[in-house]
Amino acid sequence: MAKITLPSRSRVAVHKFSSCDGCQLAFLNAGNDLLTLAERVQFVHFAEAGISAPIDTNVDIAFVEGSISTAEDETRIAVIRAHSRYLVAIGACATSGGVQALRNLGRGHDWLAEVYPNPDQIDSLDAACPVSDYVRVDLELWGCPVSERQLFAAIAALLGHVAPKEHNDALCMACKARGSVCVLVTRDEPCMGPLTRTGCGALCPDFGRACYGCFGPSRNANHLSWGARMREFGVTPESIVRRFHMINSGAQDCLDAGDTWRGFCHNPKIDGPSKS
Ligand code: SF4
Ligand code: SF4
Incomplete structure (x- = not known):
């Protein structure tokens, strides 16, 4: 700007x-x-x-x-x-x-x-x-x-006549800066922090619950890798799609990620892509 x-x-x-x-x-x-x-x-x-x-x-x-x-x-x-x-x-x-x-x-x-x-x-x-x-x-x-x-x-x-700061980094950055315990690592919670932009102050992880992505997609998020990790926790492809197609379904990144994972739904032989 x-x-x-x-x-x-x-x-x-x-x-x-x-x-x-x-x-x-x-x-x-x-x-x-x-x-x-x-x-x-x-x-x-x-x-x-x-x-x-x-x-x-x-x-x-x-x-x-x-x-x-x-x-x-x-x-x-x-x-x-x-x-x-x-x-x-x-x-x-x-x-x-x-x-x-x-x-x-x-x-x-x-x-x-x-x-x-x-x-x-x-x-x-x-x-x-x-x-x-x-x-x-x-x-x-x-x-x-x-x-x-x-x-x-x-x-x-x-x-103050300066360009406003944009918040494109993943929420994990703010979460770690606050010293919050990671609910994904310690409790296998489907936290969307690695995919979600900062701005909320890591409110949900601070209260011990998973982020559900209400602040929209962060820059350079790896949706395939995150979804593959969720599959290891037993989260179904249908549930992964719902997480992307929720509050910010109109954001192109969320739309594309949801559409990708929709391709793995209703097929018990396919677990989704491997982590990368
Ligand atoms: S709790 Fe969520 S936002 Fe915080 S570091 Fe872990 S994955 Fe990232
Ligand atoms: S639904 Fe829309 S207007 Fe209401 S809090 Fe969420 S972003 Fe704001």
Whole structure:
């Protein structure tokens, strides 16, 4: 990302698209820190906080939560992009399509008839997609939900005129730095930390449970080797597919890994590829 310059009291918007509002809550959960932040920036639009300027209000930073899932979403994100100096996609929904992108794995609009009595009344695009599929995105903060730490670090970087740090390393790096006991090595837990990007602070391993990949794929992850290790623990290929096709199924790495392991399902003679 190129070096940036913002005015002293920046105008910030937090927009909601197809989402559960959990990433907006990461802002609100900041409590007193949010009040301090409000002295440095002016929130001109923030749906969850009841602040609602028109979407064509010019802002310095627009945070966008949620996937693009309807025709109205598609129109609205274009207007927001045109009026935002920097656009930051926050959370799994905005960066990969999120849980709702699971419908992309189905049979087009056929799934509507299986869920709704009057599917013709549902306004939805063929697929739930990340924001970057529709407009230019300056920064992506992954996670479900995104962490308060990530949000404030991004704002501090933007206000401090430096390029925000990207978190592409595997979670194991943060986990080891915290000194947490590895649940994969010591308890044969199917921890996705070796495949998942940092940003959460290694929350799950810190509490003695396996990471389930909510922060999305890390750089240079070896999905085949990880899956082969899981097979040694007795995890079925079907279960491996479900782990990839879960929160971030719309991310290409997760989609490809899940599709690869789907090829090993329902065939008891095939254990999957050997570790490499
Ligand atoms: S990324 Fe997760 S927490 Fe954030 S809006 Fe989507 S479903 Fe909710
Ligand atoms: S517990 Fe998970 S994230 Fe932590 S080092 Fe082990 S595999 Fe990596």
